[in-house]
Amino acid sequence: MHKLVATLLILFSLNTSLLSQSQISIEDFTLKNAFNVESVNSVNWMKDGQFYSALEDNKVVKYDVTTGLAVEELVDGGALSPSLKIDDYTFSDDEAKILLLTDRQSVFRRSYTAVFYVYDIATKAVSKLSEGRQAYGTFSPDGSKVAFTRDNNLFWKDIASGQEVQITSDGKRNAMINGSTDWVYEEELYLTKAFEWSPDGQRIAYYKFDESLVKEYNMQVWHEGQLYPEDYRYKYPKAGESNSVVNIFIYEVGANRSVKADIGTEADIYIPRIKWLKDAKTLSIQRLNRLQNQLDILHANTSTGKSTIILTDKSETYIDFTFCDDLTYLEDGKTFLFSSEKSGFKHFYLYSLSGEVVRQITNGPWEAVSLAGVDQSAKTPVLFYTSTEESPMERALYRIDVKGKNKAKLSLDKGWNRVVMTTDTRFYINYFTSATQPQKVTLHQSKGNKLVKVLKDNAALAKATKDHGFADKEFFSFTTSQGTDLNGYFLKPADFDPDRKYPVLLYQYSGPGSQNVTNAWGGGHFFWHQMLTQKGYIVAVVDTRGTGGRGEQFKKLTYKQLGKYETEDHMDAARYFGRLPFVDISRIGIWGWSYGGYMSSLVLFKGADLFKAAIAVAPVTTWRFYDTIYTERYLMRPQDNAGGYDDNSPITHADKLKGNFLLIHGTGDDNVHFQNSVALQDALIREGKQFESFYYPDKTHGISGGKYRYHLYTMMTNFIIDNL
Template structure:
């Protein structure tokens, strides 16, 4: 398959991806589009590609064999295969069905977990050593220095020590409403885990969450007969939230000390980080109103605060997502993330001197710190491209890798090829593995020199995985949205597209915070099912409106206190753009979205009646007062503080405005958007005499995954087909 990428001005940016192939072309089935999207039909890549600690080489998995190579021209060499790893297991060990995830200790040793045991293998002698044994049902494993592993069983915290058969039980009070060692605040504010090892592994910080004051919520489980109910604690906007403490467990004394974090008890304690000498723990405090984030330094011997180091404030909201990162070779210098200038940038601070300098600046967003060199001279980061203007949006389409000098603040772009780059830095920060794609490059994996940006070796140059399939074209567009701001959009056309024909449209929507659907990556960021949908005879359209990711703080905060209002106007600007195209059938438009996108799809049907003939809303928020505290109050404040905003966004009392065909889908086990949202919406539909379709997926949480996703997408697209007269034989 040959692919062409051309830039043409269409209200800003038009990237056309032409997918051409020699005959015969196969039809892309919906089943393949869903089940093979990350395997056979994904661009070729090296599985489990990783740097080998203490060497200049990398490893990856090829079939059942672990392979290793370096930047030179030597051939890949096998390290060990699955059969060899099985043979090293002790007698009586459970069968190892697939090659496990590994962690390199040095060039000759790696560790892995198998059932309830952690092993280290010596690759020279092919001997296996049991590091430690975990209790049954262990979860949330967190490996620390010296091979120590923290983990949870139920709601208590444990530690296993290498070379001992015993297990330390850190907490004893876990139970209904008391949770130790797990993520808190519903994984908002960058919280992804509940344990934090000190640099030498002598201390373990952990979260303790008391949610006994949060109203219980029951979810029905039908695996048994009769069905049972699972109790969860779900803090809804404006209601009681849980209370969190930070404990510090000393492995030498076996004692716990809790930090004196003060009032109010429902504050958010986020982004924990240790000092290099293990004397201090740093915690970012965020008030429940989310208007002030404070970085506080704690003495772990007394639990008392030592100093408030940084305070970031906003009249709308602040959202701390990253802990401070201490600079290698220094006990006092650290990196701080902040959006104080309107974009997510990095700042160099000192514990004694305060702010030293702003490291990055401009109309772009730092997305990730990949690491730093051993001497603390520079960082390697991933970030968007610098926008030519503060609101063009073009820069957000791409992600590049950069080197940031900590002394001068100079920023050097390491990757030049347009597209979306993801990096993995080696330990000495001299080379980075760059995995990237674009609308014209299915996937490429390269090793780049961090000093020069030179490509040292190409590991993979993936061919087009859709070669031989009949698929259409993908265009990245810029359209004008609310306030006159350019919005990034994507339009998928069917193969054999004819400009004189008139095509129905499926608008796929999310348009919520922290999500970007359109990018300069393979297929423009589109999932494969959209290409299958286009082959049914549709145009498939997506626009990233105000509130979506990587466009700066002003673009995101345009939705503050009125979720759905500006976003809906942006989506309707997208509809206006479509209606201006001569090949669009204005009378046959559908909208589909999930989660925030389900809220948007339903909002468009109720508040812009007649625009869309049919909508499919999955896992939709129907009333923001029933959604979780942390997310909702950040964008909407409390219901009593913003009654008009909540009333405007509420959909459970607007069913009388429904025109057209609406299908609502919900997972029965959804702990993110509770099924009650859909139930209350249906209740109002009955009250107003409005007919809607409703489907429940038993056993599925907020998203439907695995083989059942084929059923889901079949239901979605077949429903749209019927509503728009596109059923088999009528296309």
Template sequence: MRLKMKSRKIMLFVIIASLVYGQNKKLTFQQAFYFGQPRLTKSLPQIKGWLDDEHYFELSVRDGKSIIEKVNVENNEREVYLDYSQIGLPEGFNLDEAVINNDSYTKFIFERDNDLYYLSVEDNLFKKLTDDKAEEKNPKFSPDGKKVAYTKENNLYYYDIENEIERRLTDDGSDLVYNGRASWVYMEEILGRSTNYAAFWWAPDSRKISFLRFDDSPVPEFILVKADGQHGSIEKQRYPKAGDPNPFVKLGIADLEKNNIVWADFPDDNDQYIAWPVWTRDSQLTVQWMNRQQDTIKIYSIDVKDGSKRLLHTEHQKTWVEWFEDIYFMKNNPGFIIRTGLDGYYHLYLYDGKGKLLKKLTEGADINVTSLELVDEKNNLVYFEGWSNNSTERHLFVVNMNNNKIVKLTDKPGTHACNLSPNGKYFIDRFSCINTPPALLLYEANGELIREIGNSKSDIFDEYDLPKAQLFKIKTEDGYDLPALWYLPEDLDSTKKYPVLISIYGGPNAPTVRNSFPYRLEPQFLAQNGIIYMSVDHRGSGHFGKAGTDLMHRNLGKWEMHDYIEAVKWLRKLPFVDTAKIAINGGSYGGYVTALALTSAPGYFNYGIAEFGVMDWMLYDNVYTERYMDTPDENPDGYRKSSVLNYAENYKGGMLIIHGTMDDNVHMQNSIQLIDKLQRLNKEFEMMFYPNQRHGIRFPHYFHAQKTIAEFIFKNLLNKELATD
């Protein structure tokens, strides 16, 4: 009886879906995969930050010339704040090419031939700062705008602009020792790619710089090979794989006036992580420490005079802890706010200056905080983004620190990414949902709409018969409601059979099912051509809080496969699904999951595109891998069960393997070892390697990669050639 009722619901679902399509224009391959013309979406206005609580900056291009306008929030009056064409620069310099600027767009730094140049718009001054052969990396203005710090030959420097003096703060930089420049594994897994390896931070008073010093000498070396030219070349990389030694790391505080360095009092131990130094009020310094096991994190206050430390906070979890990346230290009184998933969902907690918990600011499994956005200390308000009840959405909320009252400020179902004015009086919302392209909207802090700033929906968007996305849930046998999304072929005939492509990522706390418009029109194009395009997230993908993600501890691959198989079982019950043509694809972690699906569960997945994936966790970096798996010595059974290589003999065919030859994140070694195993077993597969490409295939090989993937899909799921014109 339950099966019959479910079938009726599915059939009604399909009938309703088929009625929404008209007889309009169809997408071409060029539009879907190459961003080809005519474009169905257009660029949104470029908001470049807030000048104050009443004005924001918007960058526009007129007649090929860039202009920054100061826009009045209330009346939309616009004033040209900076006309790039009116700035006198020497020949060959262009303001669009400045590498950094201050928040008010009055000071700029340029790089040319490994030297730095400075522009002050206010003073109508342009001058060269450095003059040597060494490259200055990651220049950063001091808060007062009078100095610029950077690294050079792995030493930390700063330049005094007024006095025209360059000073070197460290002197032991080398091929293995980096001052203010991150070791690879710290950049990738701890500080983040957006830092571009920068590992130094100005104090608010512009008198000191905190920095991390790395010694990579214990870290094993990995060789990347370029095949260019007659003899080729090699690139050496210090890359610690699972179980390998880490770099030694120290926290230094450089005093620019005293011209000395104070080192924080941590043991000289490479089985620890030190990161995320934060300058607080009155230029006091804090830093976070984590053990090698990554199950304990501590926040210390550092005395900048002698390097002694005082413990502020400790957190321990049975699985793993996470860095407090959006920690906020109060400016008007001692205390701080952190975001943690300690109780199973991510919440905000308020502590006093001595580290005593004052209160939990957010409460309940119906609220999950994804980021802390702004703290209005004057009015005791904390703005944060997250979700409430519906994990596929993102909204802006505010909580009152006095009474813990939470108000949701965005109400449209979908994904909201908000940029608040300095004191939270207004916010700009980048909003989209599954069938609506992104728009920029301006709101008052209470959620009252002021106006639409821009919309990416083009004038021809409605002329196209785009298949509509639908969100739903798939219940597992043990009671999890897995979020899912699909695009059904238009005019779907329930008496026919349709192939399915499941697109996934699959990593811990990394959902792919979101109520947001897709970056590319690939899903609509494939559905338009008769393929059911689907995404589904497993129980560890973040929809079920930290408690759900914790299930992945010491057994990567287990719950991913369990839940993706559950999704296939659900698909098999649908009368219009071709169960012999169920494909899966993904990149990076998704490449791992794809290869694991084709080898460990070939009875459920018939085809797959595994892009630059980890094939054995012994081959990936230790910070990421050990966070979830512990070390190979501590968890040998988990590493064995999670390895794609150990299931290769089960593989029945139908896989395309893609990798860049210079991938310095997931080494091509991963795909090579899988290929070697498949060849030894006399298994059939396809592969495509891209010379000199790193992690992800980009230009100039991007178009070839997209065409290769699309052709594979059409050949195997539709038994026909792809029309690319």
């Protein structure tokens, strides 16, 4: 009797606790911003290393690094004449002027046009940079000039005299681009500004893209109230098709003339990065072949354009282009740092200026993920970098000298650390999260790793998630039928009962080098997933073979056959879930977006007896429709590897659909074209398959803005409730 009473009291207490928690609504995370994550944005480290600035409430505010306190309001956009809404800003090197970016209008994901103003801190004078709209305004090193692009041409302006000089004149939409990049460079190489001032301010190196051979993609745009739709055409190189022909020019400001850099005779290449050496006489050019399995570093003479190959890194699969950002020339003028996966894991190496390997600096069965900074004040320079040394699901900050000695871990807490470091490496801002800790932003002194101040603790968010009964990540791992250990986590209902049977929705992205299973707070569509747990679903997340953090062999196993191993792993995940006593094996679903939508489609079709339902948002349905750089990096060209393109296309397996399928796409998706979903729908219809589909008029890959996300999550919620 006493046991019964005790049990009833426990159940009553549990139910009371659950009732006291607020239920998560779709409005909360789409319209009300109830779970806002506070951060420190647009950070600029000041020249002397004692101050940094940040953009807050339309003001550029200067902070003392040693105290973390605001010491000066450098510019107030609202108080200027004319009043300006500041979207971003940059300082001149001497910090006497600020270039204010206003009225930013996106072109594609990262590209934009804007209206720029030059603000003089001493005189408080503000002046418009130029007429019309520009992009990528950049001060010269001495702060006397600003270079920018407009209408596919490159310009510079002398601030004092107002003289504006047009460097190129052949720019034309969908034909020739100077100083900025084409669509595929922007999307896949993360490069938009395609020019760089020399350290002495006497030259500007810039890219020229000849798009004349690239085929156009056409989208119709349905503007509200417009009688006829508008055709929108832009250059998009699909796998196996012609790319832009890219060249590098070096413009001499005083002589008003350009020299073409020698980048070799092969035109079908990529130039992922350029970088000036400190002597201003040499331009470093990184050259990647079309199949992206050979990277060359060239040094070009800025007067003649003549170049020499300094270093070549080759791979039997592909070179990860993100390594290009690790290239760092040291101040001794004799050595440079670069990274490679030639040991099987990404690590940093020291090279002589002639390209000879001096030594491998970091080493071990873990990834040296990113270079945060290099302290060159000491006799032996010191690297600061983030690493997976303790766990592939974590990132921690380390330091090590260029001799590969005196390694020390600086991160204090286990989880995910992202670091923004001062140029002199004396201080850094750490953006930290863990599975149980929303983002915490802290300011540190590197020497002694001293905490200076907590800048943002997101206490309000932590309280909101507690009040709404957010589920904690419950990590797990399992061994697949092929003997591979995979990582995952569950989000379970707050009133989880191990004796009940629950439906499971598997969320994944699965793309090469990606990671969803991390010891970090949140994740993709986290708030929606939390809401689903309150409706009685278990949400699972799994990282398959091909994802990142676990070395080259694990990541590059999917080379030439995207979709094959990832599908096998998700099918094994469903079998693993089915063996768990609390899972309803007849109610397992899967969903994803983009690459994740590709996977959820393929997994539902090929795993028809394992999965009851799937949602695919903006999926690739055949890699023949996707762009050159991304697709050929992992699959080669379709001319070279037709089976790799077709064997694991959802279109090929449309006849296998048995479960419930929801297909969603934006008609204005410039990245993964609506064409993908049209082709898949056509294949399913021809096979006599019933399914649900929805399109969002004029929406891009992210399907955002207004009430679109509210509508999307509402539709997906209803589909899950009705079909899983």
